Amino acid sequence: MQALVLEETKRLRLRDITLDEPLTPHDVRVRIHTVGICGSDVHYYQHGAIGPFVVRAPMVLGHEAAGVVEEVGAAVTTLRVGDRVCMEPGIPDANSRPTRLGLYNLDPTVRFWATPPVHGCLRPTVVHPAAFTFRLPDNVSFGEGAMVEPLAVGLHAANKARIKPGDVAVVLGAGPIGMVTAMAALAGGCSRVFITDVQPPKLALAATLGAITPVNVRDENLGDLVRRATGGWGADLVFDAVGVPQSLAQALDVLCPGGAIVLIGMPGAPVPFDVVAAQVKEARFETIFRYAHVFPRALELMGSRKIDVRPLITDRYAFADSIAAFDYAVRPRPTSVKVQIEL
Amino acid sequence: MQALVLEETKRLRLRDITLDEPLTPHDVRVRIHTVGICGSDVHYYQHGAIGPFVVRAPMVLGHEAAGVVEEVGAAVTTLRVGDRVCMEPGIPDANSRPTRLGLYNLDPTVRFWATPPVHGCLRPTVVHPAAFTFRLPDNVSFGEGAMVEPLAVGLHAANKARIKPGDVAVVLGAGPIGMVTAMAALAGGCSRVFITDVQPPKLALAATLGAITPVNVRDENLGDLVRRATGGWGADLVFDAVGVPQSLAQALDVLCPGGAIVLIGMPGAPVPFDVVAAQVKEARFETIFRYAHVFPRALELMGSRKIDVRPLITDRYAFADSIAAFDYAVRPRPTSVKVQIEL
Amino acid sequence: MQALVLEETKRLRLRDITLDEPLTPHDVRVRIHTVGICGSDVHYYQHGAIGPFVVRAPMVLGHEAAGVVEEVGAAVTTLRVGDRVCMEPGIPDANSRPTRLGLYNLDPTVRFWATPPVHGCLRPTVVHPAAFTFRLPDNVSFGEGAMVEPLAVGLHAANKARIKPGDVAVVLGAGPIGMVTAMAALAGGCSRVFITDVQPPKLALAATLGAITPVNVRDENLGDLVRRATGGWGADLVFDAVGVPQSLAQALDVLCPGGAIVLIGMPGAPVPFDVVAAQVKEARFETIFRYAHVFPRALELMGSRKIDVRPLITDRYAFADSIAAFDYAVRPRPTSVKVQIEL
């Protein structure tokens, strides 16, 4: 089959590849319809590695996918040929201790699409475990289905935050993950969200997505704004979708007594942490790694239109133009959020 | 001042009453603007008692109120004259053990408006602790402010449920409390709500309030509907806003493994409980008594329009027509949800 | 191999049986050393059924077992030949939705030893998944290892209770499960436990197991005792290990405001539930079905001697005397708690 292959750093090719994928009884074969480009795909394309994960052999890119079930394993009872689906890209070892505890995202032996040496899904078909393949509601498009993966990060963060209905939240950073986190926080019970960035187009888009107040931290003091809006109390929750050295201090500044901070962004090096500033507020910190158990929840929220990710799908390319899509994703327009490829 | 006084069972009078209400340093005096009529007010009017609470002396009715701050105690820093506010009707003992633990609604010595022998708020002014008086957002009307009290019951139930984003909920009963509970469940993170009743007008109204599926349990099988909608899994949460003997069995039938049931309705006698049916699903049960700490959250959610209670305010009367309002509330039209009196 | 077979109701035989048990890569073969007799074993012996589970063909009894690893599957990395182990008797479907969520005890397709039609472990060897086989600490005997299964019920209840350090608990019922629950509650953070029964020998034994106050409810008023001991506040937690119609009322009577009740005992029919009595305390109810994820915790607590179940092993029989052991277990001495068979 033809696939988008990262041959080596900065060299993509759309070419034939032979992948031996037998269909075991618990698997389905899915014809891919839409694949979103993630920042990690772009990073592998540009740099050939992310931390300890180094591309040492040609690898198919892509891990945000939706498609149609084409073949069903003998033991599968939850899906049928023709079902429109999206897939969770990480397959854990069912026998590992984290998996059995329900923490399958923390299984160190997980096989995750387009994380070397595992091939991704920018190709016509994939074989995938039925347990990690989810039926799309009728009113959810393939494009939205391919957005479930990034949305899952925001929802997992919202889950960990343990939102109480009516909480006021701050999201640091209005990139794609910041935006889905703001949507997840609102859908998950927050009354409203302050979102920060320094790029006006991103803030302008974010402001259209719900009860979201954009804050350009170049011009405005976030802490003052939030305190004024909350009678001096502060934000119940802060989601850090940036992960820069200043994030923690900013999060602690706007946080209310007894509040919680969810660390989503991944700083490149240790950041300074003012423990005493956290203690005087008894701040709780949650950290997340990918997600677990949230795909069905994302689909429920999309199906009931409590979350509508369609404004985030800003750019679409045909499969034949995949390399152009990646080159665009390296330097997108400032109004761009998510680039998708349709097969 | 003139007040709506329940002289004895079935006898209301709008008449002068002398109430000695000194303003202590932590109090405010509020000019009442709107008061909603609650089922408990109607019940005292008709029966003179609710359980152990018996009206033995003339008592002013009303406990759902909004108004304007008219005078401010010396130690009050959070409110100013002219502030538009609503009030939490129960005043606990600050020194009781439940109050110190944050469970002030469980303080047995709480003084609650229009619960004998404590006078209610259907009168021109009340003196109230600033700590239980909350400023209305600019876009929230007095009528909505007077709805915060019933909404607080639904929000407290949503809080206790510990909703995870995307949960599917069932609300049993589409009376006023069922409706605000459905709204609270959606605002608090549920993807959608099935609401049951046997009165078509109530179900029709409920269906307009959000991602709410009305189920007339006279004609439809709730369990089948919910299981079909959830791939056979069941509802994550069930809120029982009815409290009849069959509620528990119905709640357990539709519940998913590991789900939770919140008991809001107050049955008149012990109900049969199939413990083993609960155990095979490891059902969790939460019970609620009034509410605690949710007025500010209700106002946040109203202010950001995540909750809009205006469709529930179906009938308005002038203060001079208070007795007519109560007589209407005894036998309201089927489309009626909340009757309010404006002073 | 020779096994203790329940041929039909009231007819046990120690006889040869052929069981085809291939060792798959994730399994171990365990030579059984000790098996405890559970109330359910006795019930199948006497009545041939428990609820919907009917013994329709000869079935080996026993599900509380410890032994030695004799053979190890190719993919097993956590165990070695010679390891002393105990086994979790229920094997869920790794692909079911409850299992993936970490709620494997709620998987309706679980295969559980000595629950028809699945054979139990009163036989020389069993093949078992390594993931449900746990190494005993060096200082934990086989007898104690075979007690992990019943202890797991108490620990799971303690887990669900969400004990806060220093909580005061009440355990209703001083049978084997009541006793392990009291021990689990103490080990799990309670400061002390009141345990009830009507049999003086059981109460006398319970009183030796830790900070446990025995209460003979024939002679003493539990509610008065607990309130006196807690300054009128009540017990933070109540574990119902009896499951009779009066249990719920008794649990609610002694409970403190905001407390929790864990329902362990399985009443034979629906019980009356005073919902309003629960609501005025905002009681939380947890129900349990067997256990999940607690075997390693039980072994940690035994290994550090925070839990010492040895006083509960009151009677031992040789495998050859298995039928005598069961006949004794049908009508044990009042001082008897756990009968074990050694192979």
Place this chain on the structure above:
Amino acid sequence: MQALVLEETKRLRLRDITLDEPLTPHDVRVRIHTVGICGSDVHYYQHGAIGPFVVRAPMVLGHEAAGVVEEVGAAVTTLRVGDRVCMEPGIPDANSRPTRLGLYNLDPTVRFWATPPVHGCLRPTVVHPAAFTFRLPDNVSFGEGAMVEPLAVGLHAANKARIKPGDVAVVLGAGPIGMVTAMAALAGGCSRVFITDVQPPKLALAATLGAITPVNVRDENLGDLVRRATGGWGADLVFDAVGVPQSLAQALDVLCPGGAIVLIGMPGAPVPFDVVAAQVKEARFETIFRYAHVFPRALELMGSRKIDVRPLITDRYAFADSIAAFDYAVRPRPTSVKVQIEL
């Protein structure tokens, strides 16, 4: 009355002082029996300040106290003259938002003994709110009563950790707070605790306090030890009672996937935080500031002897020798844990 007064940095005097302490209706007057010396007392003595809290006027020291009720306010119902008691040293504003939420330790207007400008309790009598005065069980001595305050820090940490029965914990640091935290973790449900330090006498004492494994981090690798003891999994909980720059890295190294770290020690400056190392384990962090609601729990655990702090009371002085006691506390023997003064 005569009191131990810190006149200025490094100058203590035992001298007469006039304190105007009227007894309001909710207060009790307590005759002080025992007062423990805390590290903060010693720090004020030596340096005259802790962070923003500067001693600008003579101040009575001491905040760990037990004594006897001598006089009771008119509204007090929970205490009687002659009751043996200990006192919580911080008095919050009952009307503040944190206090009403049950987070009274986070009230910024709290008045805390021996925190400038509030006088401490090293004097014959104090007037204190009954709500923050707790009766000692009969078998708890005044010395133990005066230990409740430091123990409360450990218990609050254990509370925040949300221990599950059988958790394995690590406590970094075997100073007084490390030791009470280890005891609280064990009493609160942990199966065992690894405690670290570099001083052999402290580790030797800690090893006598329960299922505690001492680890001298000068000689031993904590991470290796814990992993070996937990089958490679790691510790469920880490309590950092040190608060040095390396603590966080060490805590993250020994932590299991999905585990939690409680930050008790207060570093003097921001510490480096490897966010990604936390994320790959989805570590949760809790921070604590003093304590709330744990004095009654500490007393329950002392009364049932689940916690026995007597081995920690290593040095006793008479009130007349208070200055000598402080001078000793500045440079104690390595085997010293808690120095107390008896009035």
